[in-house]
Amino acid sequence: MPAHYFRTVFILGILSAIGSLSIDMYLPALPSIARELNTNASAVQLTLASFFIGLGVGQLVHGPLADRFGRKRPLYVGLAVYTLASAGCALAVNIEMLIGFRLLQALGGCACFVIARAMTRDLFDTQTAARVFSRMTLIMGAAPILAPLIGGQMLLVVSWRAIFWVLTAFGALCFYLSWRGLPETREGAAGEQHWLATAWHNYGFLLRDREFMGNALAGGVAQAGMFAYITGSPFVFIELYGVPPSSYGWLFGLNACGIIFGSQINAHLLRTRRPADVLRKTNNLVAILGLLMLLVAAFEIGKLPGLMVLLFAYVASLGFSQPNAMAEALNHQRERAGAAAALLGGLQFLAAACAGSAVGALHARSSVPMAAVIAICGVLSWCFHMVLIRRATPQAA
Structure with a gap:
């Protein structure tokens, strides 16, 4: 492979990791944030839920913008918003401010993985894209391993606010890497109709596409189970x-190794198997693990x-389901790759917001609420795949 291939995949992986870093690095600090801002566990968990909502809603805007104006300009705007909002989180004086800046942080940061997915679809066919997503997961998977470790160790010597200053610096680094190292994979379409009209048309088409929705919902709801774990595990x-x-970071990082382990086996399996075949078997496993x-x-x-x-087995199974679900969902969406990547991510993180909020609302001196939400996510993932994918009929682009 040429050097620019590895450079591009590396940078796309770094951009895709911005969500995990923004979530996982401050997880060990949730109890201390509650104490310093004089609030309770449920209110602090809203900083996670607001982040998930921002990721879900923001992607629905960034995707059409990336189809209309090219990939890089919306990426730059998103990274600028993310960097400034991270600084705002560091300066927050109450829980309401922190929740608000977390929402803004997500609205900006979600441009990174929408556009990273769209660029991958621009550059590679379905089989190769699934393998590239698996390789990107190797980079993305380092974030949930290192982030809580770094955050936990930082708390030994500095305040939780320093974690958000580190995220501010990371946003600036992503801006520089994108500017210097990524090609523009789709030029703006200046002669087309207004981007909102195009977005409305594209989203309507995608919502009627059973194959797209089946893959998007099966992958998104399964991943929402991991966000239920992320929300509930600190407590x-x-x-x-x-x-x-x-x-805490060591235990969290141990589970994060599972998704790296799974994704790299998946990349090897895809040399001889179709992404759809691996995904079908993985969805059966996800449901069983959730119930257990x-x-x-x-x-x-x-x-x-x-x-x-x-938990390790469930997270490891996502290393198989997520790359294949993304590749299959984007399979026939070359002309609307930005909108498809946005709706894919939007559904994923809106499901994550529901799962995280459910864990927070059911907060108790027990691991049952977290496990129950994970089980529901696993079973729903299996149901969506069974109902939509097996009955899907090809649609014209």
Whole structure:
């Protein structure tokens, strides 16, 4: 492979990791944020829910803009908003300000992975795109391993506010890498109708496309289970099982290794198997693992170690489902790749916001709410795939 291929995939992976870094780095700080801002666990969890909502809604705007004005200009605007909002989070004086700046941070940052997915669709065919998404997951997977470790260790010497200053610097770094290292993969379409009219048309087409919606919902709802884990794990691990905040990152990073492990096996499997075949089998596994996790949590089988084994397996299964679901969803969407990538991500993070909010609303001195939401996500993922994909009929572009 030429050097520019690896450079492009590396930068796209870095851009795709901005969401994980923005979520995972401050997870160990959630209890301390609640204490310093004089609020409770449910209110602090709203900083996660608002971020998920921003990611879901913002992508629906960035995708059509990327189809209308080219990939790089909307990316620059998004990164500028993300960087300024990260600084705002660091300066927040109450929970309401933090929730608001987290929303803005997400609205800007979501441009990164919308456009990274659209660029991947611009550059590669479906089979290659699935492998590229798997390789990008190797880079993206480092974020949930390193971010909570870094955040936990930072809390030993500095305030949680320093975490957001680090994210501010990361946003500036992404801006520089995008400017210097990424090609423009689609020029703006100046002669076309207004971008809002185009967006309305494209989203209407995609929402009627059973194959697109089946893959998008199956992958998105399965991943929402991971966000239920992200939302609930700081309180389950730290408050319920007494894990020190500085050690939380090690447990979180261990589970994050699962998605790297799964994604790299997936890349190898795709040399001889179709993405759709791997995805079908993985969706069966996701549902089974979710139900087993609920059983273990309800009867406290194995306590924390028992829960960790199933969390690792669930997260590892996403290394198979996510690259293949994305590649299959974008398969026939070359002319509307930006809108398709946006709707794909929007559905994913709106599902994540629902899952995270449900865990927060059900917050209790138990791991059952977190496990129950994960189980529901796993079963719904299987249902969407069964109902929509198996009955999908090809549509004209």
